[in-house]
Amino acid sequence: xxxxxxxxxxxxxxxxxxxxxxxxxxxxxxxxxxxxxxxxxxxxxxxxxxxxxxxxxxxxxxxxxxxxxxxxxxxxxxxxxxxxxxxxxxxxxxxxxxxxxxxxxxxxxxxxxxxxxxxxxxxxxxxxxxxxxxxxxxxxxxxxxxxxxxxxxxxxxxxxxxxxxxxxxxxxxxxxxxxxxxxxxxxxxxxxxxxxxxxxxxxxxxxxxxxxxxxxxxxxxxxxxxxxx
Amino acid sequence: xxxxxxxxxxxxxxxxxxxxxxxxxxxxxxxxxxxxxxxxxxxxxxxxxxxxxxxxxxxxxxxxxxxxxxxxxxxxxxxxxxxxxxxxxxxxxxxxxxxxxxxxxxxxxxxxxxxxxxxxxxxxxxxxxxxxxxxxxxxxxxxxxxxxxxxxxxxxxxxxxxxxxxxxxxxxxxxxxxxxxxxxxxxxxxxxxxxxxxxxxxxxxxxxxxxxxxxxxxxxxxxxxxxxx
DNA sequence: TCAGCACATATTGTACACAATCATTGGCAA
DNA sequence: TTGCCAATGATTGTGTACAATATGTGCTGA
Numbered sequence: 001x002x003x004x005x006x007x008x009x010x011x012x013x014x015x016x017x018x019x020x021x022x023x024x025x026x027x028x029x030x031x032x033x034x035x036x037x038x039x040x041x042x043x044x045x046x047x048x049x050x051x052x053x054x055x056x057x058x059x060x061x062x063x064x065x066x067x068x069x070x071x072x073x074x075x076x077x078x079x080x081x082x083x084x085x086x087x088x089x090x091x092x093x094x095x096x097x098x099x100x101x102x103x104x105x106x107x108x109x110x111x112x113x114x115x116x117x118x119x120x121x122x123x124x125x126x127x128x129x130x131x132x133x134x135x136x137x138x139x140x141x142x143x144x145x146x147x148x149x150x151x152x153x154x155x156x157x158x159x160x161x162x163x164x165x166x167x168x169x170x171x172x173x174x175x176x177x178x179x180x181x182x183x184x185x186x187x188x189x190x191x192x193x194x195x196x197x198x199x200x201x202x203x204x205x206x207x208x209x210x211x212x213x214x215x216x217x218x219x220x221x222x223x224x225x226x227x228x229x
Numbered sequence: 230x231x232x233x234x235x236x237x238x239x240x241x242x243x244x245x246x247x248x249x250x251x252x253x254x255x256x257x258x259x260x261x262x263x264x265x266x267x268x269x270x271x272x273x274x275x276x277x278x279x280x281x282x283x284x285x286x287x288x289x290x291x292x293x294x295x296x297x298x299x300x301x302x303x304x305x306x307x308x309x310x311x312x313x314x315x316x317x318x319x320x321x322x323x324x325x326x327x328x329x330x331x332x333x334x335x336x337x338x339x340x341x342x343x344x345x346x347x348x349x350x351x352x353x354x355x356x357x358x359x360x361x362x363x364x365x366x367x368x369x370x371x372x373x374x375x376x377x378x379x380x381x382x383x384x385x386x387x388x389x390x391x392x393x394x395x396x397x398x399x400x401x402x403x404x405x406x407x408x409x410x411x412x413x414x415x416x417x418x419x420x421x422x423x424x425x426x427x428x429x430x431x432x433x434x435x436x437x438x439x440x441x442x443x444x445x446x447x448x449x450x451x452x453x454x455x456x457x458x
Numbered sequence: 459t460c461a462g463c464a465c466a467t468a469t470t471g472t473a474c475a476c477a478a479t480c481a482t483t484g485g486c487a488a
Numbered sequence: 489t490t491g492c493c494a495a496t497g498a499t500t501g502t503g504t505a506c507a508a509t510a511t512g513t514g515c516t517g518a
Contacts, residue, residue: 012284036500046473047500048277055241055281059288061378068479068500083378090379094319149290149312149389150319153382160378265470275503276470297470297509 012052015043019053023062023073024135024162025128030075034063060156062163074163078213081164085208088157089201091150092138096184096200097193098145107144108189114140115181135162137181141188141200161207168211180206241281244272248282252291252302253364253391254357259304263292289385291392303392307442310393314437317386318430320379321367325413325429326422327374336373337418343369344410364391366410370429373417390436397440409435 010018019039022028040050054071057063063071076084099107114137121130135158142151180203187196239247248268251257269279283300286292292300305313328336343366350359364387371380409432416425 035498048472051281051500052284055284056288059285069481070499080378083376086376087378087382090323091319147312147315149309149316149386153316157378264468277502280470298511299469 015053016056024132034071093197097197100193100196244282245285253361322426325425329422329425
């Protein structure tokens with residue numbers, strides 16, 4: 001096992017995955033600047049690799065590339081937020097339906113373990129990790145459905161949902177209703193596709209309803225408030 | 230207007246778009262090698278830009294990047310071909326439904342012009358261009374539906390469908406039944422969402438049925454046949 | 459005749475250096 | 489004091505050179 005001391009140089013995909021995880025855990029939040037030099041130094045790689053990674057993330061809608069300005073973590077507009085959840089409403093119920101019909105015992109176990117980890121993270125106060133696991137749960141369902149193409153789409157949507165939640169989530173009390181995931185697990189275990197589809201649809205509606213997507217039109221005065229305190 | 234003589238240097242996105250068009254028109258076909266030097270020379274840019282463009286296309290599933298080997302136009306497997314059309318079946322009927330409800334007269338005119346161009350291309354024997362326009366028709370419907378996120382997914386699926394068609398299309402007689410597009414146009418004009426949804430669903434089923442997705446298991450003997458002639 | 463191996467070639471991976479461009483800051487004038 | 493303009497600093501865009509790696513070729517041996 002000595003070969004493990006040699007740290008294989010991270011590839012562009014690996015760095016993109018690391019950054020994606022950081023977004024999922026809200027360690028990097030919308031609006032943050034991702035300077036090529038900083039990212040490169042953080043991972044110990046050159047700018048060329050970082051540039052490739054940023055291109056991947058831009059293609060997934062996680063960062064926006066501004067010419068001669070740099071890369072910034074995307075800040076989804078209210079409109080984009082709605083679009084993301086409309087797309088999820090189109091894809092995920094059908095995917096859950098398929099997953100319920102294909103789920104094998106090993107898959108059920110994996111999902112159960114997933115939920116357990118989510119609970120544990122919440123208990124430990126690791127809100128970011130819990131949120132990440134919550135998203136992974138949806139991805140896991142897509143994987144069980146065995147539809148690679150749709151799974152990749154859902155991956156993108158989960159990532160962008162993390163950004164949406166970072167911007168528009170209402171209460172600071174995390175408390176991601178994981179009982180919805182429990183109910184989904186039950187439906188998948190019993191192979192009830194219609195039930196799984198309905199549960200997923202309701203789950204997404206719930207999530208959407210937790211967002212504050214009203215048009216603020218006045219986010220700038222926050223500066224005055226910040227200085228007034 | 231003299232500023233137009235100065236050819237602005239193509240950006241990575243522009244080159245990716247040009248290559249995507251070439252794929253749509255079957256000018257470059259699955260399996261082709263896209264050497265960085267060749268592509269760079271073709272567009273008059275350096276390898277760095279080409280590399281970014283190839284990364285974009287890889288993210289869209291149009292090319293596969295093999296380490297230290299190069300970039301190749303993706304060759305969708307039978308499984309991937311099915312997945313692409315399953316995803317389209319999930320997204321496009323609902324999108325057509327929404328488009329029927331939002332379509333404005335200008336949109337209808339644009340679609341009609343699109344169909345006319347498609348007919349003209351077919352009449353001129355420009356099969357590649359006709360196929361490209363046929364795909365653009367679907368993208369146009371997504372644009373009318375005004376769902377940017379879903380539109381980007383459909384864009385990817387159209388591109389990958391071009392690859393699928395290039396590999397698995399049955400008869401050489403192109404004859405993309407554009408009467409299906411005509412019927413869709415009528416449904417959109419009359420604002421009948423359910424009809425548009427059904428037509429789109431049937432259209433996709435028709436397309437899928439035109440593919441030969443049987444498991445050949447013997448594509449290699451073609452070499453012998455090729456040499457035998 | 460064929461298997462195995464070393465070498466040559468071509469292509470990609472990466473680092474570096476310079477040019478181009480933008481944001482900020484400071485100064486100047488009204 | 490305020491608006492405008494120029495200089496500066498920093499960051500990205502791009503071309504070039506070198507290193508790493510895979511493929512194909514030719515040789516050697518049995």
